[in-house]
Amino acid sequence: MSAHENEEKMILDVKDLHASVEGSPILNGMNLSLKPGEVHAIMGPNGSGKSTFANVLAGREDYTVEKGSVRYRDLDLLDLDPEERACEGIFLAFQYPVSIPGISNAYFLRSALNAVRRYKEEPEVDAVDFLQLVRSKMELVGMDEKLLQRSVNDGFSGGEKKRNEILQMAVLDPKLAILDETDSGLDIDALRIVAEGVNALRGGDRSFIVVTHYQRLLDYIVPDHVHVLSEGQIVRSGDKTLAHELEREGYSWLESGHAAEKSQEAS
């Protein structure tokens, strides 16, 4: 394979993706291509399908893929179980991280890391090496070490939960990270810390999909491309200035735009 081909190779190629939940269509022909190392923001009003898209990529079974394809590196992503996707380098930072009483954060993280390592046929990490690794990553996201011994997200504040997501990302070292409304429920200080954590993980071949309603997060995590999602389709794409435009104009133009399109179709 030539260097040129390698450069052009997509890490993610979504084609005409249709997905529904309990019979109602949410994604209606989504197209998106990411090159390695790129950061794409997906914006859009509530109900436009942003979170659905993020969750479909991670393999949540509540959604049914009706049509289309998702190519991830050399793999047919839709063929893989959620855990296989994770092991292949996909990471979803949850909008609402689940709390799991009774499982310590440390045990959870080590189980996850070792599951990924087993998949890659790498030796498992023992408790001592793990602690060393996780400590360095905790520094990155400014997380209190005490949270390691606490149950996963149990009694964590909103900011702690989101930081915990970024910590998991740092430990699992994914190739494609999807941030699902990571800014929701965060004050500006927490937002900055989380964004700094993400920025520290940028670089190299790691790609990001940043799903957000507000432009605010994109001041800190500056995207290469911005896409606007409406009614399950990308209706506009641009560079980072598009986010600022949206910030000024809101999403109301979408409604009128779509209405215009629809009336054209009807005529």
Next chain:
Amino acid sequence: MSTGTVDHWNPNLEEQCSGLHAACESLEARRKHGLNQFLEAGFPGRKDEEWRYTPLRSVAEGEYSSKLSVEGQLPGDDELATSSDIRLVLINGRFREDLSDLTALPDTVKVVGLSRSLETSADSVVTDLNRWIPLVDHPFQNIGDALLEDGLVITAEGNVDARIHIVHGQDGSESAGSSHVSGLIRLSGGAQLEVLEEFRSRGKSLANIRWGMEIGSGCEFRRQRIVRPGCDVLYHGTRVELGEKAVFRDLIAGSGARLVRNEIHAILAGPGGHVDLLGGYVSNGDEIVDHHTTIEHAVADCTSREIYRGVLGGDSRGAFTGMIHVHQDAQRTDAEQSNDAILLSRSAEMNTRPRLEIYADDVKCTHGATVGELDDDSIFYLRSRGVSLEEARRMLVRAFTAEVFEELENEALKEQFIEQLQEAMPTAVDLRQ
């Protein structure tokens, strides 16, 4: 229940009862009372509300009506981390001093076999039994009274903090039968005592064990019970009375027993007392686990907490009946009760019956019960981090029961409890299909 099923029990009991050494009249009277009660009432059937979820048919059929042999061997291995040198062994209902180790016993703690104290001071022992294990009409208590012979008398007094490991060994490998243990535990003068009660069994056997306890003012009694896999039928009854600012912390864990009936009657009789009843279990096959508790808040300013958690697979059945009785004078009672179960198969069953009887007006009583399956969101969360579906289920089930043991200070023991339950876990994935 039809008299036909007790046909085996009645003659056997009469014969065994009359063969016992009558140390004193009051002992004789107690045995007679138990025998007559049993002859009259036998075993309750399924229509009896108190026994609705503990089917006794197999017990009533008489397989267990003979006493287990004196010759039995201690089944299983000594593998529990107990951090205790004081070890009391009972085999087939007999206290075996020869197998026990009392050398580390502090002067302030006394341990005597019940049969020995019946030899030396029958009258006062029977008086104590009558006080702390009052007569009740109850099939296992009746049998226990009819065959009252051995058990343990433990007293702790004053400034002492000791830990005792009690092993109940049931050996029904030669022939099926039952054993009957009556025990007294009395703490006074601020004593602190911790007991690990372990149940090990081989073959067909019925262990009939009951305790009467007095936890005097300012005393604390902590008990952990572990039902090891392989137990057949276990009836375990506890009646405990707490004085002022006395504390009783109980924990029962178990798996792999055919039928477990755990009864606790706790009476908070002095202000400032606290009762903690915790339980965690895993059941499979056609096992039955029935926790039956009564907490009586008899006076003001006491607190109680109950948490029982079960994971049920196969055709197994769990039951929880929890009565909280708040007397009229028991103002400012704070009672908390929860019972949660996870069903891993469609044919497993859980029955929960909270019962609240509240006669005081300034009271905080909460109870909650959940029966469910593993949480899909939690499973997806774990899988999205690379953990396999099967491993995710295992982790969640482990977490669910492990929470009950969280406060156990002995880390090694805690780990063993969690491990035993983990090992008993049905392979959820197979069962769901």
